Amino acid sequence: MFAPPPASLAACFPADDPVRYWMEADRTPDGHVGNVQVGVSAGRVLARCGSETLADLPLAEIEEARVDEMFGGSRLVAVASGRTHVLARYSRTLVGEFAALCRVIEDLREGREPVVPDELDTARCARCGSPLPERGGNCPRCVSKRNVLIRLARLLVPYRGRVALLVLCSTLSVLAAMTPPLVYKNITDRVIREGLASELGWWIGLILTAFLAENLFRFLTNWTNAWLGARVVADLRSQLHTKAQRLRLLYHNRHESGQLVGRVMHDTAELQHFLIDGLPYFLVNMLSTATIGIILVSLSWKLALLVFLPVPLLIVGGGLFWKHLHPLFHQRGNRVGALHTILSESLRGVRAVKSLSQEDRRTREFDHANTRLFTVRTSLDRIFAGFFSSMSIAMAAGTTLVWYFGGRAILANPSATEGIQLGTLVAFASYMALFYGPLQWFAAVFNWATHALTSAERVFSVLDQPVEDYDLPGTIRLERIRGEIELDNIRFSYQRGKEVIKGISLRIEPGTMVGLVGRSGAGKSTLINLICRFYDPDSGRLLVDGHDVREVNLSSWRSQIGIVMQDPFLFNASILDNIRYGRPDATFDEVVAAAKKAQAHKFICKMEEAYDSVVGDGGVSLSGGERQRIAIARAILHDPRVLILDEATSAVDSETEKALQLAIAALIEGRTTIAIAHRLATLRNADRLVVLEDGQIVEEGTHEELLAREGGQFARLVALQTEINRLRAEQNLWQE
Amino acid sequence: MTSPNTGRLLQRNGRLHLDLPDFEAPRPVRPLRPRPLTAPEVVVFVDDEDEDLWRINGLDELDPRSRVELEQALRERYYMPRIEQVTSTRTLFGTHYWEVVTNRGPASFALREPGKNVTWLNEHHCVIRDTVGNRFEMTDLRQLDPASRKRVLTIL
Numbered sequence: 001m002f003a004p005p006p007a008s009l010a011a012c013f014p015a016d017d018p019v020r021y022w023m024e025a026d027r028t029p030d031g032h033v034g035n036v037q038v039g040v041s042a043g044r045v046l047a048r049c050g051s052e053t054l055a056d057l058p059l060a061e062i063e064e065a066r067v068d069e070m071f072g073g074s075r076l077v078a079v080a081s082g083r084t085h086v087l088a089r090y091s092r093t094l095v096g097e098f099a100a101l102c103r104v105i106e107d108l109r110e111g112r113e114p115v116v117p118d119e120l121d122t123a124r125c126a127r128c129g130s131p132l133p134e135r136g137g138n139c140p141r142c143v144s145k146r147n148v149l150i151r152l153a154r155l156l157v158p159y160r161g162r163v164a165l166l167v168l169c170s171t172l173s174v175l176a177a178m179t180p181p182l183v184y185k186n187i188t189d190r191v192i193r194e195g196l197a198s199e200l201g202w203w204i205g206l207i208l209t210a211f212l213a214e215n216l217f218r219f220l221t222n223w224t225n226a227w228l229g230a231r232v233v234a235d236l237r238s239q240l241h242t243k244a245q246r247l248r249l250l251y252h253n254r255h256e257s258g259q260l261v262g263r264v265m266h267d268t269a270e271l272q273h274f275l276i277d278g279l280p281y282f283l284v285n286m287l288s289t290a291t292i293g294i295i296l297v298s299l300s301w302k303l304a305l306l307v308f309l310p311v312p313l314l315i316v317g318g319g320l321f322w323k324h325l326h327p328l329f330h331q332r333g334n335r336v337g338a339l340h341t342i343l344s345e346s347l348r349g350v351r352a353v354k355s356l357s358q359e360d361r362r363t364r365e366f367d368h369a370n371t372r373l374f375t376v377r378t379s380l381d382r383i384f385a386g387f388f389s390s391m392s393i394a395m396a397a398g399t400t401l402v403w404y405f406g407g408r409a410i411l412a413n414p415s416a417t418e419g420i421q422l423g424t425l426v427a428f429a430s431y432m433a434l435f436y437g438p439l440q441w442f443a444a445v446f447n448w449a450t451h452a453l454t455s456a457e458r459v460f461s462v463l464d465q466p467v468e469d470y471d472l473p474g475t476i477r478l479e480r481i482r483g484e485i486e487l488d489n490i491r492f493s494y495q496r497g498k499e500v501i502k503g504i505s506l507r508i509e510p511g512t513m514v515g516l517v518g519r520s521g522a523g524k525s526t527l528i529n530l531i532c533r534f535y536d537p538d539s540g541r542l543l544v545d546g547h548d549v550r551e552v553n554l555s556s557w558r559s560q561i562g563i564v565m566q567d568p569f570l571f572n573a574s575i576l577d578n579i580r581y582g583r584p585d586a587t588f589d590e591v592v593a594a595a596k597k598a599q600a601h602k603f604i605c606k607m608e609e610a611y612d613s614v615v616g617d618g619g620v621s622l623s624g625g626e627r628q629r630i631a632i633a634r635a636i637l638h639d640p641r642v643l644i645l646d647e648a649t650s651a652v653d654s655e656t657e658k659a660l661q662l663a664i665a666a667l668i669e670g671r672t673t674i675a676i677a678h679r680l681a682t683l684r685n686a687d688r689l690v691v692l693e694d695g696q697i698v699e700e701g702t703h704e705e706l707l708a709r710e711g712g713q714f715a716r717l718v719a720l721q722t723e724i725n726r727l728r729a730e731q732n733l734w735q736e
Numbered sequence: 737m738t739s740p741n742t743g744r745l746l747q748r749n750g751r752l753h754l755d756l757p758d759f760e761a762p763r764p765v766r767p768l769r770p771r772p773l774t775a776p777e778v779v780v781f782v783d784d785e786d787e788d789l790w791r792i793n794g795l796d797e798l799d800p801r802s803r804v805e806l807e808q809a810l811r812e813r814y815y816m817p818r819i820e821q822v823t824s825t826r827t828l829f830g831t832h833y834w835e836v837v838t839n840r841g842p843a844s845f846a847l848r849e850p851g852k853n854v855t856w857l858n859e860h861h862c863v864i865r866d867t868v869g870n871r872f873e874m875t876d877l878r879q880l881d882p883a884s885r886k887r888v889l890t891i892l
Contacts, residue, residue: 131845
């Protein structure tokens with residue numbers, strides 16, 4: 001990721017200690033937009049702005065290099081000989097780049113070969129340099145609308161038969177709709193004026209057939225299209241869901257789940273709406289407008305010109321109108337949202353409002369937002385009214401001109417048998433209504449298309465995200481493992497440069513239990529995430545039964561792991577199905593046996609619908625301890641070789657904790673277990689405890705060994721907890 | 737709680753230090769704005785343990801030298817360029833691209849979901865947060881030239 005340095009910077013370093021890493025900041029020391037270069041060699045760090053050197057520090061003198069996150073930006077700071085030097089100030093755009101540089105300095109300072117990420121999730125497009133809508137995302141400026149359209153069209157390829165049918169039917173329906181006005185002309189000129197009464201029946205039959213055909217083909221068009229649009233969107237939706245399941249956790253960490261749900265549901269619905277209603281409307285009307293244009297010219301090019309006269313006005317007017325309306329639509333959306341928020345807050349927070357006696361204030365706030373919505377609604381509808389009126393006037397102008405000049409031409413030559421005849425005028429009148437109607441909507445459809453393409457682009461940007469490497473060729477498929485886990489000098493950062501695991505080596509023998517202890521933020525949960533391979537370490541190796549996990553089939557490793565979390569996730573299904581979620585083929589006897597071991601059987605049977613009770617979102621509510629025991633039963637049935645207990649026994653009362661302890665004891669038997677617990681007493685059964693601090697192991701040993709260690713971290717934590725327990729007990733006594 | 741001219745600010749070893757009458761020696765501090773958007777003139781000084789040591793309600797409570805030190809420190813910590821001209825805006829796939837001239841120089845940024853990422857402090861004054869978290873301020877929409885204002889109003 002580090003490009004070759006510019007010559008001016010390279011010149012600042014001696015030949016025997018050349019600059020190896022460098023980065024350019026976007027702010028000068030006085031806070032203006034400008035460039036500051038920071039170069040790092042094996043022996044020194046140098047920052048310069050223009051020709052001025054801001055700092056030139058020997059690496060050996062640097063005690064610390066760090067990034068200060070500030071309001072609206074950050075800075076890279078080095079502390080050398082007790083003095084703080086600001087090397088560079090930069091905007092949020094460069095956070096990732098400078099975090100990486102900071103780590104390089106720290107690595108060099110500590111005598112390690114720097115770990116340089118291959119690429120960063122940059123905030124600017126590497127191709128055009130414009131800011132990206134999200135870090136590491138696609139650049140909409142480089143993704144053309146055409147490409148998005150092509151990609152959308154590609155979704156239709158599997159259904160090309162139906163697409164052909166759609167095109168055929170819509171063309172036929174348009175052609176059928178073009179027929180009646182021509183018949184009117186013939187009835188007027190031939191039947192009425194020339195008195196060929198015998199032809200009347202034939203012409204009427206033709207009109208009827210045309211109407212029938214038009215509607216039949218339109219029905220077939222809509223019929224096919226309803227299926228096609230819904231099919232394409234359903235395909236996209238299911239692609240998105242599959243993708244979301246396989247995306248790296250890093251993506252899920254960065255995006256709220258609501259955002260993804262929005263893309264799966266809202267964006268695809270927007271697309272469906274456009275594909276089913278917008279696109280066919282546009283295509284059919286384009287086709288009919290063009291056809292009518294050709295017919296009109298062939299009937300009488302002079303009159304046709306009169307018809308076309310208001311067309312630019314309609315198109316330009318329509319465009320202007322939508323451009324003007326667009327911000328108002330936005331405003332209306334925002335104001336509806338604001339009103340919703342106030343309303344739902346007033347209702348959900350009704351106790352708070354009443355107890356703080358703020359009813360009047362809420363009323364005022366609601367009325368204010370309500371008035372704002374009223375104002376924007378009024379102007380929207382007024383603009384609409386004005387638009388339709390002026391469009392009608394423009395169309396009426398065309399119609400009037402046609403009748404005036406057409407009428408005069410006929411009066412000048414009433415018995416003409418070619419050119420402008422009475423029938424021509426009748427046909428023109430009918431065609432004009434068909435011709436003008438859709439024109440005013442073209443601008444609206446364009447607008448609509450832009451929205452739909454935005455949705456499509458958002459959907460594609462998720463589909464383009466990298467997924468976990470599930471089935472890499474050449475990976476080993478693990479059979480039932482012994483459960484030996486080894487971490488070999490693992491380093492890891494969620495955000496490149498901000499290391500949270502700083503070189504951890506740990507060996508866990510098969511079938512033993514290791515407790516991870518440490519303050520929140522020490523890296524316990526991260527370590528577990530790494531063991532589950534939810535993330536890959538920046539450097540170092542994770543070995544399972546001697547295999548590097550990167551060379552192991554991901555699913556075959558994960559299927560050996562069972563996790564019981566503090567707040568276990570239950571699916572919206574019966575307790576029975578929740579327990580056998582990992583092994584849907586388990587028999588009821590097996591489920592009951594697992595539930596009994598997990599101390600869950602009794603309370604489940606006490607429930608009215610017992611194992612059939614639906615839990616999870618919208619189901620029966622269970623207590624924290626009950627949910628956990630169900631999760632433990634699930635883990636017992638899943639029978640993993642490696643078990644992870646993440647705060648499995650916090651926040652439950654003593655009675656429940658006892659039941660949970662029994663359940664856990666049954667669960668860990670014979671499995672390699674890694675447990676995190678805030679209540680240190682619950683880790684008493686662990687074969688070994690590992691104390692983490694700031695991403696590193698600071699102590700290791702049995703419960704007794706660590707307790708005996710004078711002034712040790714663990715002993716201190718235990719003493720603190722005993723004190724808290726004593727205070728709590730006293731408080732309880734006092735309350736009783 | 738605080739009276740004027742009791743605290744003094746100075747630079748030492750590249751860091752801002754605060755000296756209060758009951759301190760034995762000046763302590764290294766970070767200036768923080770507890771209300772960065774609605775009352776930027778209020779500043780608290782916190783030490784490395786995030787302990788709040790002192791608060792002022794305006795820079796005029798400081799002696800001139802301290803004031804210069806604080807102004808410089810705040811300029812560095814609270815970076816929020818003020819938009820003076822909007823040279824172009826473009827909307828593509830729901831992302832609004834801005835090219836602007838600020839009091840700190842030219843800048844370009846991308847804005848998504850203006851309803852969420854624009855905070856209005858009053859009818860004419862707003863703070864924009866771009867897609868990566870940089871902030872830009874528009875202190876008075878009415879002061880912008882007509883072309884800039886029109887570009888702003890189409891998006892916001």
